[in-house]
Amino acid sequence: MASTQETRRAKGIDGSRRRGIGLHAALVLGVLLSAFPFYWAVIMSTHTSSEIFSYPPKLLPGTHFPENVRSLFDNIDFFGSMFNSLLVAGSVTFLVLFFDSLAAFVFAKFEFPGKRLLFVLLMFIFMVPAQLQAIPQFVIMAKLGWIGSMTALIVPAAANAFGIFWMRQYMKGAIHDELLDASRIDGANFLRQYWHVALPVVRPGLAFLGIFTFMGQWNDYAWPLIALTNPDNVTLQVALSQLNGTHGTTDYGMVMTGALLALVPLLIVFAIGARQMIGDLAKGAIK
Amino acid sequence: MATLPALEKRPAVVADVPVTRPRQGFRKYWHLYAAISPFYLLFLCFGLIPVGFSLYLSFHRWDGLGSMEWAGLSQYRYLLSDSEFWSSIGTTIVIWALATFPMIFLAMVTAVMLNSAVRFKNLYRVAYFLPNVTSVVAIAIIFGSVFSTNFGLVNAFLQAIGFDQIAWLNTPWGIKIAIATLMTWQWTGYNAIIFLAGLQTVPSELYEAARMDGAGPVQTFFRITLPMMRPVLLFVLVVSTVTGLQSFSEPQVLLQNTSNDSTFSGGPGHAGRTMVLYFFQQTFDNNDFGYGAAVAWGIFLVVVLFSIINWRLVQRRGEE
Numbered sequence: 343m344a345s346t347q348e349t350r351r352a353k354g355i356d357g358s359r360r361r362g363i364g365l366h367a368a369l370v371l372g373v374l375l376s377a378f379p380f381y382w383a384v385i386m387s388t389h390t391s392s393e394i395f396s397y398p399p400k401l402l403p404g405t406h407f408p409e410n411v412r413s414l415f416d417n418i419d420f421f422g423s424m425f426n427s428l429l430v431a432g433s434v435t436f437l438v439l440f441f442d443s444l445a446a447f448v449f450a451k452f453e454f455p456g457k458r459l460l461f462v463l464l465m466f467i468f469m470v471p472a473q474l475q476a477i478p479q480f481v482i483m484a485k486l487g488w489i490g491s492m493t494a495l496i497v498p499a500a501a502n503a504f505g506i507f508w509m510r511q512y513m514k515g516a517i518h519d520e521l522l523d524a525s526r527i528d529g530a531n532f533l534r535q536y537w538h539v540a541l542p543v544v545r546p547g548l549a550f551l552g553i554f555t556f557m558g559q560w561n562d563y564a565w566p567l568i569a570l571t572n573p574d575n576v577t578l579q580v581a582l583s584q585l586n587g588t589h590g591t592t593d594y595g596m597v598m599t600g601a602l603l604a605l606v607p608l609l610i611v612f613a614i615g616a617r618q619m620i621g622d623l624a625k626g627a628i629k
Numbered sequence: 630m631a632t633l634p635a636l637e638k639r640p641a642v643v644a645d646v647p648v649t650r651p652r653q654g655f656r657k658y659w660h661l662y663a664a665i666s667p668f669y670l671l672f673l674c675f676g677l678i679p680v681g682f683s684l685y686l687s688f689h690r691w692d693g694l695g696s697m698e699w700a701g702l703s704q705y706r707y708l709l710s711d712s713e714f715w716s717s718i719g720t721t722i723v724i725w726a727l728a729t730f731p732m733i734f735l736a737m738v739t740a741v742m743l744n745s746a747v748r749f750k751n752l753y754r755v756a757y758f759l760p761n762v763t764s765v766v767a768i769a770i771i772f773g774s775v776f777s778t779n780f781g782l783v784n785a786f787l788q789a790i791g792f793d794q795i796a797w798l799n800t801p802w803g804i805k806i807a808i809a810t811l812m813t814w815q816w817t818g819y820n821a822i823i824f825l826a827g828l829q830t831v832p833s834e835l836y837e838a839a840r841m842d843g844a845g846p847v848q849t850f851f852r853i854t855l856p857m858m859r860p861v862l863l864f865v866l867v868v869s870t871v872t873g874l875q876s877f878s879e880p881q882v883l884l885q886n887t888s889n890d891s892t893f894s895g896g897p898g899h900a901g902r903t904m905v906l907y908f909f910q911q912t913f914d915n916n917d918f919g920y921g922a923a924v925a926w927g928i929f930l931v932v933v934l935f936s937i938i939n940w941r942l943v944q945r946r947g948e949e
Contacts, residue, residue: 361727365742365745366746366748369746372739375814376756376757377756379768380759380763382774383767386771386774395779396781397788398785398789398798399780399782410835414838431906441667441668448661448664452661454661454662457659457918467672471925472875473905473924474926474929475679476923477682477683477921478680481693482678497675500667500671502669506665506668560764560766561763563878564877564881564909575804582764582767583885586885586886587772590770590773591886598774601766601795604767608763609762612762616758617751619758
């Protein structure tokens with residue numbers, strides 16, 4: 343690749359070493375800026391409010407983390423709302439992976455009347471903004487009796503245009519027609535082809551879509567804020583926002599502890615899938 | 630935010646598909662329709678019907694409980710004369726501009742640096758991407774404390790170098806800058822990675838040729854890198870426009886306890902009330918569903934118009 347060529351060339355030039363150090367210094371500065379808010383949250387969550395309000399500001403972690411955690415758990419049902427978030431994000435991810443990959447397989451590899459029209463419709467749906475759907479969705483959910491329950495979050499998100507489009511692009515290249523032909527000659531029906539031929543090949547694509555969906559659902563805020571009308575049964579993001587709304591000007595240490603702890607599951611998922619995620623992220627943009 | 634697909638992509642019908650001689654009729658294809666049906670059914674229930682219904686609603690007066698009352702075009706007429714809506718458009722665009730231009734600049738610089746730094750490239754990419762995966766709620770809470778008037782780090786820094794404190798979340802520009810800073814922080818790394826992917830598609834022969842012709846790094850960047858990056862730049866700009874103009878969570882969480890009349894009020898003087906915040910306020914605080922629907926269509930129009938303008942600007946620059 344070009345990078346090895348570049349290294350060789352760079353090594354030949356005088357002063358390139360110093361420039362390399364300058365470059366890395368600038369990049370490290372950027373990393374520090376990216377990481378700083380997390381560090382700041384750690385500092386805040388380990389101090390009492392009076393320490394936080396004192397000047398000069400604390401720049402090193404303190405010792406009051408356990409107290410902040412205790413008062414956090416006293417003020418919101420942290421694990422209950424975390425369970426709700428896991429339930430929503432987990433179910434949606436599972437459903438999206440299944441429905442989207444199934445539909446994508448059809449769009450990528452089969453011909454049928456009306457296909458083009460349906461696909462154009464799919465792309466159009468992609469563009470419809472959420473606000474246009476918010477009120478009627480709320481009304482429909484209320485009629486169905488789903489307002490206040492996690493069903494209101496899971497069902498509408500169970501399949502989406504982005505996932506179908508993305509998986510279709512992935513499948514077009516990854517699944518070879520010869521494989522499908524061979525499996526059909528062996529007598530495999532459509533579902534078997536999907537399960538035994540298509541899915542194993544596109545596993546990396548599924549991993550990306552899965553991580554992407556999970557994180558998006560975990561972080562979703564606007565719709566849960568509206569749809570979850572029972573303040574005792576909400577997702578983690580809504581619980582955090584309630585905490586900030588009621589205690590945000592008085593008990594910063596506790597609120598910050600909540601913000602920090604809410605990031606932990608996300609960071610774990612990211613640590614597992616970072617490589618996959620970043621590798622595939624740009625595919626839609628540069629194709 | 631979702632990565633939108635490349636815009637110039639056309640939904641093409643593939644020719645080389647493994648079909649046997651097509652038998653006519655639905656029976657032959659029923660399993661294919663069944664396989665794609667979940668999405669379309671969901672879309673029908675929670676997408677198409679809602680959009681149609683919101684159009685219908687916008688011609689009515691409705692508080693969500695009582696009976697609907699025909700209002701004709703009066704909601705839209707009111708929207709056009711509603712100075713609060715217009716000022717929310719202005720607020721949104723100012724915040725968008727304050728966030729997007731520094732973000733694109735920083736992302737481009739970062740991407741160019743990453744492209745030339747050979748060691749630790751993957752490590753850097755992970756670190757830069759981290760802000761983007763964290764929840765807006767948690768980050769807005771954290772940024773709220775960084776910009777706090779009394780104990781915020783920004784003010785402590787200003788104080789340390791001899792400036793006066795600024796009530797960031799209490800002044801019109803302070804609010805906008807705080808929101809924009811949050812957005813810039815969250816999206817710079819994401820876009821840098823997209824730019825980096827774009828940079829890696831530029832053929833190295835082009836750089837080689839430029840070097841032979843004696844072009845310096847700055848000239849190379851403006852004459853080769855930037856023109857080659859136009860599609861990626863367009864992608865980033867359009868995505869930033871569509872998402873940035875619909876910002877809601879950042880101002881809502883950041884400013885929810887700076888005012889006690891509504892959690893959607895956008896802070897003192899409504900300085901951080903974006904279009905979508907205004908929509909939520911009208912709809913779910915005032916229970917004015919009819920007007921809310923009209924506001925939603927107004928937002929849709931603004932976003933579409935603004936995206937087209939941005940697109941045109943980047944495209945035209947390319948033709949020169």
